[in-house]
Amino acid sequence: MSIAGLRADIVTQLKTISSIKRVYDHMPEAINELPCAMVLPKSALYETLGGYACKTMMEVTLLVKRVGDLEEGQADLDAYLDDSTGVDSVCHWVEASTVFNMRVVDFHDYGGLEYPPGGPVFLGVKFLIEAIT
Numbered sequence: 001m002s003i004a005g006l007r008a009d010i011v012t013q014l015k016t017i018s019s020i021k022r023v024y025d026h027m028p029e030a031i032n033e034l035p036c037a038m039v040l041p042k043s044a045l046y047e048t049l050g051g052y053a054c055k056t057m058m059e060v061t062l063l064v065k066r067v068g069d070l071e072e073g074q075a076d077l078d079a080y081l082d083d084s085t086g087v088d089s090v091c092h093w094v095e096a097s098t099v100f101n102m103r104v105v106d107f108h109d110y111g112g113l114e115y116p117p118g119g120p121v122f123l124g125v126k127f128l129i130e131a132i133t
Contacts, residue, residue: 003041003056006131009099010039010058016093019079020062031115031122035064035076042128056131057105060090063124067112073123081107081125090127102131 007025014023014037022036042057062080065073079088083104086092091104105128113124 006056006058006100006102007039007041009097010060010094010102010129013093013097014039014060014090016096017080017088017090019088027116029116031063031120034066034122035062037062054133056133058129058131060094060127060129061113061115061124062090062127063113063115063122065123067121067123077110077123077125094127094129100131100133102129104128105130 011023011025014020020035020037021033024036024038027038027040038061040059040061042059044057045055047053047055062077064076064080067073079086080090082089083091094102094104107125107127110125111123112121113126114121115124
C-alpha cells in the first residue's frame with residue numbers, strides 16, 4: 001500500500017459524488033469551486049506482531065460554501081454526512097471502494113473552517129478514514 005495509491009482511490013470514490021465540483025489530492029493554494037474536497041494523510045500505525053499490517057488514517061476536508069447563508073449551507077452539508085446509500089453520502093462512496101479496505105471512522109470540525117489557515121471561512125466538515133493493509 002502506498003499513501004499515493006490510497007489517496008488516489010479515495011479521490012476516485014469522492015468523484016462519484018456528482019455534487020462535489022472538485023476533489024483535490026493536494027492542498028490547493030486557493031479554493032475556486034464549491035463544494036470541494038481535499039484528501040490528505042493524517043497518520044499511520046505500523047504493526048509487526050503476527051505479521052505486518054499498517055493502519056493508515058486519511059482526512060477528507062469537505063467545504064460546501066463560504067460562510068453566509070448558514071441554514072441553506074447546513075442542509076447541503078448534512079447530505080454528505082448520511083451513513084446510508086444517499087447519493088451524496090461520503091461514507092457510502094468511500095466504503096464502496098473495491099481497491100482498499102476502508103471505512104469512515106468519524107466526522108468532526110463541523111462548521112466554519114478557515115482555508116488556508118487565516119484565510120476565508122467556509123462551511124465544512126472533516127471525515128477521518130481508516131484503511132488497513
